[in-house]
Amino acid sequence: MTATALLLDGKALSKQMEADLKIRVARIIEKTGVVPVLATILVGNDPSSEVYVKMKGNACERVGMTSVKVHLPEETTTEELLAAIDKLNNDDRICGILLQHPVPHQIDERACFDKIAIDKDVDGVTCLGFGRMSMNEPAYGSATPAGIMELLKHYKLPIAGKHAVVVGRSPILGKPVAMMLLNENATVTICHSRTSNLPELIKQADIIVGAVGKPEFIKAEWIKDNAVVVDAGYHTGGIGDIELGPLKDRAAAYTPVPGGVGPMTIATLIAQTVASAEKKIAS
Template sequence: MSARLLNGREVSRVMREKLGTQAQQYSRDFGRRPVLATVLVGDDPASHTYVRMKAAACTEVGIESRRVHLDAGLSTNAVCAEVRALSEDPNVDGILLQHPVPPGVDERAAFDAIDPAKDVDGVTRDSFAAMALGTAGFESATPGGIMRLLDSYAIALSGRHAVVIGRSPILGRPMGMLLLARDATVTYCHSRTADLSSHVESADLVVAAVGSPGLVRGEWIKPGAVVIDAGYADDKGDVDFDSASRKASYITPVPGGVGPMTITTLLEQTVRAARERSMS
């Protein structure tokens, strides 16, 4: 068996064409472009790269990107104040606080300073509750992007056994909630899980999201399983791609799988937030 690639770049391209049309329509209807504010605290090189990528993607679809760069030495209260100011700004539709923040800043407090109506990255407590309870709200961008990628290939989830490796509050945990809402049976695995391989071997769908290169080995993969590699460290994914692709039915490449979908979901939710706010 040779796995079919889940091509996030191609799916994102199609989605962005549609988003461009929606953003243009919004501009005609309301006299301005949707606005995404990106908040970067400190000078982490990787974070700067991610923010530039998101700004370029905004330009591509007709969203205005407003960059806010804060000093790494700011206190939690100061960062939260900046985020609250954006939350109160009527000309800002979505807010992205780039993760991670410096060690001296309480990231959870900073996330929760975002107005839930502008939480287009799906990182607040309110957004997590909405995902868990199945109510209206914004999805965490990476899990939401994964769901859109699975849907684009018509991959059935109901009744399937999904193993999520990772339990971060912005990736692993919300990923499991979104899969559960689609009637998958979800097992969470993490750094304290005993005999990880046995859990993976039983999975119809594996989502690896820990940032540990090569953690998931091909011999663990159940024949015909779907494999989503959401990990990224040292330019590599969490899954040994070569061996896993010989057993899986579908698999994401790294790069080119989950990453483009994360950014496109962020853009999609920004356009949605702009229209919902303008019509409320």
Template sequence: MAILDGQAAAADLLAHVGLRAAEFTERTGRAPMLATVLVGSDPASHTYVKMKQNRCRQVGIESRRVELGQETTTEELVAAVEALSADDAVDGILLQHPVPPQIDEHLAFEAISPEKDVDGVTLASFAAMSFSEPGYASCTPGGIMRLLDAYDVDLAGKHAVVVGRSRILGKPMAMLMLERNATVTICHSRTTDLADRVAEADVVVAAVGRPELVRGAWIKPGAVVVDAGYNAGNVGDVEYGAAAERASWITPVPGGVGPMTIATLLAQTMDSAERRGA
């Protein structure tokens, strides 16, 4: 068993982003900018946004933080996002989720201009990603692909099982792996023969949001295991200890997928800045 070290791979990616940001700033006279929209008072969301702002600062990307109150309406949030989409100084937009329950999150996401959707949450981004067209991948699946590439994990001809079907993780993950010529099975918490499906997999991506749902005994010897879950107590969606005894490669929790998500967000912000120019 070997570790897919997201901390190390993210550090390499961010170092490259920093070089690109410095060159862009020197050439254009302005720093690339990521705008983050935060609605409400969820403590975890505030922590995540602060972490992303710190990473921006470290690599030379300017960050703009837009905070809206807990009682914000869908219409107010959409207006704020549309204003950022129209602002030429902004290269990328991140709407931190979850949002308060009164807000239609889908409408808010769709207010993001596709050219600034560096978090890969719009329908346009999903379509572009699925058909290998110019655009931005959802950051966690995109980060997973970058992590697998960093360790030369070849997906061509492999059977990949994705456990989870969310719009920003499970479904885009499956599309990205399919584009790399993997044969992909999508499972979820209601799959009746989940253990059997996982046992067939050469690559397992767990992204269902249930602590240790994927048991170590299910893992095919030599399989690659990517745990995209993060639950209370630093527990992932995979029973780590038992899975590590059978896997050829495995991500730790924390320190695996999480760092790659943020690094991918900033890399895609840099992509947007370069495409848009000055």
């Protein structure tokens, strides 16, 4: 049993990443005279989506980039959104495109995600990007999973040979983080809210990733001593998908909520946009 678990401080690491990105953005501007641009698309007026888009715009500004905000009305059709994405795909100034999830129910979200050009898919949401990442080919990974991997690597936590249990199977979080862990030679079990014997499976985890989207769904007593605990959830009241309180003196390491995975998502999105801008210069 560990005395105190290692805190995986996503807030601190994201600040370090931003400091490095600021230097890289300044170099791009110096070489080309062009400021890299991230386009964000928000459909409708979901308050939490508005907050997330604003946070992403602020992060762009902090590193010296620009963000172009495309705000479409609630009643936007799939065709109208596809046309808006197409316009951004064909705009040479745009280095990355982010379509804020979720979109209103009448829109075919998957068709719209997949319309994003692969070289501008800096949020890692296209089927093509997911396939390439899964096959260990060059691609921008889904921002939250890629941020989680960056955090584990930064703190030099061993992944190869470990049993990782991912609770959640969403196309932009559970599935991609499972593939990324597999690519780093972990043995991966993917579970979800309908998995039988979930507590028994979680008890086997050396690395547990909570990505189920339900507040404190994963109980502390299900998690063995000295596990690495990654909580990718965020709910009202500042709690995640895992009951973290009792784990702070039992786990080997854990991500706090807030201040763990969240800041890494935004920092990774910005980092992948900068990488896209650098590729544009090189091509």
